[in-house]
Amino acid sequence: MAQEQSAVRINEVESSGGTPGDWVELVNTGSTPADISKWIVKDNDNSHSYQVPSGTSLAAGAHLVLDVETSFGLGSADSARLFQADGSTLVDSYSWTAHAATTYGRCADGTGAFTTTTAPTRGAANACGSSDGGGGTPSVTPWPGDAAVTVADGSDVFGENLSGLSFEGPGVLWAVDNGPSKLYRLVPNGATWQPDPANGWASGKSLHYGSGSGDPDTEGVTATPDGIFASTERDNSNSGVSKPGIVRFDTSSTAGTLNATAEWNLTSDLPAVAANSGPEAISWIPDTYLTAHGFSDEHTGAAYNPAAYPGHGSGLFFVGLEANGTVYAYALDQTGGGYTRVATFSSGFPGVMDLEFEPETGHLWAVCDDTCEGRTTTLDIDAQGRFTATAVHDRPAGMPNYNNEGFAIAPQAACTDGHKTVVWSDDSNDDGHALRAGTLPCTTVSAATSATRTTQTTQTTQTTQTN
Incomplete structure (x- = not known):
């Protein structure tokens, strides 16, 4: 003792x-x-x-x-x-x-x-502003893709409040509007993205809690083999009260309104924050990747073992809190609404607006908006099995300091001439546009991540074909 x-x-x-x-x-x-x-x-x-x-x-x-x-x-x-x-x-x-x-x-x-x-990191590794590998935030480096960005939507298609983004295969991009809550299924339209004209998606679909009521403030979205999940800060119908959580939706319906098929209320597990400063970001990482790379389970004090969490699906959910920039990893019981926090770590920013897992590199990208000059960090699993910041990137030189709250990286299958698309969503709809696109270099897929990507692509393609 x-x-x-x-x-x-x-x-x-x-x-x-x-x-x-x-x-x-x-x-x-x-x-x-x-x-x-x-x-x-x-x-x-x-x-x-x-x-x-x-x-x-x-x-x-x-x-x-x-x-x-x-x-x-x-x-x-x-x-x-x-x-x-x-x-x-x-x-x-x-x-x-x-x-x-x-x-x-x-x-x-x-x-x-x-x-x-460099920033408070309540309940997570400290942000030390160094590049010494000591658990701090590395020095800022230029954006690793092309400097140029292009408009990626039509004029005033979405208006303000477009937030999280997530690719489901090369030809489908999911987007959420945080108020009034709405989910969009986007498909390519030449060099831009437009709401899918089929199956009732042309204007997006309004979102409600499982009861059919309320207006969940959906800030982040992630497409997984287990469904479409969104992170929420509050119920816009009672906007002064914090209600942090995760909701899941069945996107196979042709109805114009979707009610959550499952909900996880995180209020008791997260720090008390202002109503509009809760879970802004969400991403999903498959168990196959986490176990292959020795991810540490802080709940058990041992290497992460998926079998310890029956009914949690096939991966863990990573939620970023706007108020403190901390990332919380959860195993969600998808049969009963329970959950277990598996890990907690710093994004390297005082606030985090989106999270994006890139299987080809193993990076978990964390995004900050105009309060951090539009920068991103990459976090990777270290020798102790914990996600730590390995790089900090400036926004592309051609991107003004917009209020970007969404960030999505196209899958490896979308690679063209050594580059793949990156899409940002601008919550403020600057100059009448909410979506902008840039690039990142394509990365050769290692054996470990190849199996992960194959599984994801197969499962998400099956989901896409039902929509």
């Missing part, structure tokens, strides 16, 4: 303007779970005390945020001190003389010295 406890460290401190207030983040740098029941956090005043709830265990590699604001506030010149349950055995501490512009965090994550982070 002493060995487990000695691996627990203070990892990040928010002393000013946090959500929902001041907080102290712990991390377990050890290889086994640590029992931290009734441990105590104090600032530089011994009379200020926050106690960890009884029965709290911190899995190996996991982060835990303690909202000390419920007991005391952290000052501009203060300390965060972590004690065992006796209140006198000091485990770790950090002191500062002024509030950080962001937060104070260890770089490298869990083991390094404290420094000012």
Whole structure:
């Protein structure tokens, strides 16, 4: 037990303007779970005390945020001190003389010295703004594709609020509108994309919760072999209340309105955030890829084993929170609406607007909008089985700093002359257009990702043929 406890460290401190207030983040740098029941956090005043709830265990590699604001506030010149349950055995501490512009965090994550982070990463690896492989955010590099971008839709086809994008094969692009909630099935129209004129898709389809009521604020979308899933921040019918979740839709219907066929309410698992700052992004990664690359399950403290999550389908869902830029990985029970969080990590940005898995490279792309100059990060599974930032890219030189909230990469089957299409969606419909296209180099498919892509293409093609 002493060995487990000695691996627990203070990892990040928010002393000013946090959500929902001041907080102290712990991390377990050890290889086994640590029992931290009734441990105590104090600032530089011994009379200020926050106690960890009884029965709290911190899995190996996991982060835990303690909202000390419920007991005391952290000052501009203060300390965060972590004690065992006796209140006198000091485990770790950090002191500062002024509030950080962001937060104070260890770089490298869990083991390094404290420094000012580039962005708060509540409950995830720290954003350290370095390229030293220490768990921080790498230096910014140019967009790896062509500098030019082109308009990819007709004039004022979608208007404002077009958000997430996801390819389903080379000839189908899904898009969601976050208000009023609508799902579009897009097909090629020369060099642009248009709503599918067949099967009731010509104007998109209105979305509701499973009850047939409500207006889910659909921000992200992902096409999977198990169906079309969207991430939601709130019910637009009650727009002042946060309602983070995931919804699934059956797109084989010819009706003009779709009711969710399954819902997962994530409110109890995610940090409390403003109503319009919840799950902005969603992507899906197949189990075959995750297991082949040694993905670590923070819930079990071992290598990810799909068999541990019966009924979860054939992959995990990765949800990006707009409020803090953190990505949360979930196994969704697709038979009963339950879920388990499997991993938590930083996107490298203070907010994340879309996520896109690229099987050919194994990159999980994270996208930030005009608040981050339209940049993207790529995250890859490291030697410890965790997604970490490996590159940060500027937007293409030909792309103005639009409010891009959607990002989708065409599959390898769409590769032409060594390039494949990338599509962005602009929530603000700048200059009367919501879609713009660019390119990325095609990448030779490795044996591991080839099997993944073949499975995805076969399954999604079967789904497409039913629409």
